[in-house]
Amino acid sequence: MIQIKDLHKSYHMGNNSLHVLKGINFDVKEGELVSIMGSSGSGKSTLLNILGMLDEADTGSYVLDGVPIKNLNEKIAARYRNEFLGFIFQSFNLINYKSAVDNVALPMFYKGVPRKERVEKAHHYLEKVGLAQWSHHLPSELSGGQKQRVAIARALASEPKVLLADEPTGALDTKTSYEVMDLIQGINDEGKTILVVTHEEDIAHMTKRIVNLKDGIIIDDSPVKQVRAQQYV
Ligand code: ADP
Ligand code: MG
Numbered sequence: 183m184i185q186i187k188d189l190h191k192s193y194h195m196g197n198n199s200l201h202v203l204k205g206i207n208f209d210v211k212e213g214e215l216v217s218i219m220g221s222s223g224s225g226k227s228t229l230l231n232i233l234g235m236l237d238e239a240d241t242g243s244y245v246l247d248g249v250p251i252k253n254l255n256e257k258i259a260a261r262y263r264n265e266f267l268g269f270i271f272q273s274f275n276l277i278n279y280k281s282a283v284d285n286v287a288l289p290m291f292y293k294g295v296p297r298k299e300r301v302e303k304a305h306h307y308l309e310k311v312g313l314a315q316w317s318h319h320l321p322s323e324l325s326g327g328q329k330q331r332v333a334i335a336r337a338l339a340s341e342p343k344v345l346l347a348d349e350p351t352g353a354l355d356t357k358t359s360y361e362v363m364d365l366i367q368g369i370n371d372e373g374k375t376i377l378v379v380t381h382e383e384d385i386a387h388m389t390k391r392i393v394n395l396k397d398g399i400i401i402d403d404s405p406v407k408q409v410r411a412q413q414y415v
Pocket of ligand 1: 193222223227
């Protein structure tokens with residue numbers, strides 16, 4: 183599903199430059215649940231943003247579902263991004279004045295899905311994340327865990343091939359984090375390919391493979407025996 187070879191990325195600020203990714207290689211197969219783990223500043227978000235086509239590497243190659251991602255014009259990049267990828271962020275990134283169901287339906291509006299279908303799908307995915315009763319509530323009326331569930335429903339509604347989650351539990355307390363990981367594990371059990379960026383070891387062990395990033399280099403990439411979040415929720 184994902185093949186990256188020798189990715190490099192630097193940021194330039196005035197006369198200074200910071201070499202953040204220093205030759206990253208890895209493949210992700212369909213159906214995997216992988217964490218990218220590393221301390222703050224190790225380059226996790228930079229890598230995830232490149233995988234998410236929100237940013238581009240300086241050199242190296244990236245092939246997503248057989249499509250080489252390089253020098254795409256913004257229109258085509260946006261189409262692939264919408265078709266292939268779903269995003270989950272630490273800060274949920276919900277629209278505050280829209281209800282849960284409208285938040286979930288909004289990306290489908292931009293994709294031109296007819297109103298009836300997008301409302302039906304939005305309700306379907308809210309039900310899937312356990313929020314059927316909350317569909318007409320505003321984000322301000324939801325807990326952090328519920329907000330992240332809305333964001334997960336929104337990401338799923340576009341039926342992406344890959345879900346990319348950047349510190350999805352970073353703003354949540356421990357118990358709520360495990361509840362969200364339980365949901366993510368369930369979605370992966372159904373076959374979805376998922377990448378989770380985290381600096382927390384216990385969260386990483388709830389995936390099936392840990393890619394350990396340090397100072398822009400992968401220092402370890404190993405399968406792990408998945409800890410089921412269910413036992414903690
Ligand atoms: P992580 O997600 O692992 O905490 P990041 O990928 O966000 O790490 O950042 C890696 C390094 O790159 C950090 O030193 C950060 O300050 C720097 N950095 C990230 N984004 C930018 C940017 N847009 N411009 C300049 N420096 C950046
Ligand atoms: Mg980060």
